[in-house]
Amino acid sequence: MADYDVGEAKMFAKWHATRNLLDNEDFWADCRVLLLNKVFTLPFPDTEANRAVFAEACAKYSECIVPTLFKQVPVSEQELQFMKENIRSGIRNIVRSKNDVYLDMSQGCPFSRNRSCSIKKFCPDFCSRFPVMPPFVSVSDDGETFYHLQVLACYPEVIDVIKTLYKMAFSNHPEIVILPDLSVVANQ
Amino acid sequence: MPIFDQSESMMFAKWHGTDDLQNNEEFWTDCWEFYLDKTVKLPIAMSDRVVETISSRIVCPPHACNDCCTTYEKLRMTKEEAEVMSIIGNPDLKYEIKGDDVILDISGGCPFLKDGACSAYDKRPPTCRLFPILSPCQTRRSDMSVFDQLQMRIKCDTSFECIKAIIKDACDRFDLLLLPDLTLLHKDGSFVEDILEL
Numbered sequence: 001m002a003d004y005d006v007g008e009a010k011m012f013a014k015w016h017a018t019r020n021l022l023d024n025e026d027f028w029a030d031c032r033v034l035l036l037n038k039v040f041t042l043p044f045p046d047t048e049a050n051r052a053v054f055a056e057a058c059a060k061y062s063e064c065i066v067p068t069l070f071k072q073v074p075v076s077e078q079e080l081q082f083m084k085e086n087i088r089s090g091i092r093n094i095v096r097s098k099n100d101v102y103l104d105m106s107q108g109c110p111f112s113r114n115r116s117c118s119i120k121k122f123c124p125d126f127c128s129r130f131p132v133m134p135p136f137v138s139v140s141d142d143g144e145t146f147y148h149l150q151v152l153a154c155y156p157e158v159i160d161v162i163k164t165l166y167k168m169a170f171s172n173h174p175e176i177v178i179l180p181d182l183s184v185v186a187n188q
Numbered sequence: 189m190p191i192f193d194q195s196e197s198m199m200f201a202k203w204h205g206t207d208d209l210q211n212n213e214e215f216w217t218d219c220w221e222f223y224l225d226k227t228v229k230l231p232i233a234m235s236d237r238v239v240e241t242i243s244s245r246i247v248c249p250p251h252a253c254n255d256c257c258t259t260y261e262k263l264r265m266t267k268e269e270a271e272v273m274s275i276i277g278n279p280d281l282k283y284e285i286k287g288d289d290v291i292l293d294i295s296g297g298c299p300f301l302k303d304g305a306c307s308a309y310d311k312r313p314p315t316c317r318l319f320p321i322l323s324p325c326q327t328r329r330s331d332m333s334v335f336d337q338l339q340m341r342i343k344c345d346t347s348f349e350c351i352k353a354i355i356k357d358a359c360d361r362f363d364l365l366l367l368p369d370l371t372l373l374h375k376d377g378s379f380v381e382d383i384l385e386l
């Protein structure tokens with residue numbers, strides 16, 4: 001038995017009896033409201049092209065909301081080195097925990113100017129990819145590794161992109177069932 | 189997103205879009221097939237009514253499946269129950285006394301299991317009588333009161349019939365909605381946050 005949050009429970013209660021959700025515009029309108037701010041693990045690979053679709057849809061939001069959502073941002077040693085070489089003011093919010101390195105955002109982002117990023121060319125992958133999140137990694141029974149696209153639905157436009165991707169991928173596949181929380185199951 | 193296991197995904201794939209699942213016998217047939225050995229934790233308190241629903245259905249004869257005799261490693265009972273079974277002072281048994289409880293070591297099989305039957309059948313403690321109800325999970329309600337929450341394993345026809353009866357009863361009494369993974373929700377979409385008392 002899975003754990004549902006409040007929004008997901010509402011979606012299941014309202015839409016449990018509707019089989020074809022993909023073509024139901026009222027359903028998608030509800031998703032834009034009730035499924036906001038959730039992280040979705042999507043049945044698509046974490047490719048540059050897939051990430052770009054989300055970046056394009058969210059381009060109109062010039063404000064960076066990463067510091068309002070995360071207290072720490074993961075950064076690799078290579079990224080950190082690149083930042084150190086290019087940011088003259090220095091980086092004072094580095095936090096090290098065992099083998100991981102983070103930028104501390106608990107006091108806000110030191111590179112934020114008028115709520116926009118002042119180091120866009122040098123910022124860590126985590127920030128530049130946002131609202132796409134680090135991929136969800138799964139390993140199949142035969143040892144093959146998959147990197148699933150994960151995205152935070154911080155804007156309604158993210159839900160719109162998911163809708164477009166789902167329609168493109170699943171419109172002619174009646175064996176694929178979209179559930180009210182936007183998870184996808186296959187009727188075998 | 190909720191994480192569904194393989195059997196839950198298959199049940200959702202088949203049953204998403206169907207209303208009133210609790211009254212659909214074909215759905216229950218699938219549950220039996222897909223959820224055998226699954227532990228079901230319901231938002232329902234272990235009330236007298238629940239215990240009665242279960243004990244009226246679970247009538248396992250002494251030579252039945254013996255699952256209760258081999259599933260557990262330790263069997264907890266009260267001192268009175270242990271005395272009835274002549275456990276206390278028996279040098280052949282491994283047990284420890286903790287407060288008012290006696291914990292009998294049954295790892296490797298229950299010492300009362302003789303020739304495939306319970307030799308203490310009439311005196312057996314509630315843990316054995318109510319198997320496959322698992323020890324209730326202590327859960328706090330939003331008013332901070334603590335309740336024993338029902339959890340049960342789908343282990344045999346009888347346990348399955350118990351779960352089915354309890355879920356149907358809960359759906360009728362509290363106007364709940366049943367999802368294909370056996371989750372219960374209020375029909376207005378609010379969570380069954382508190383443990384319900386049937």
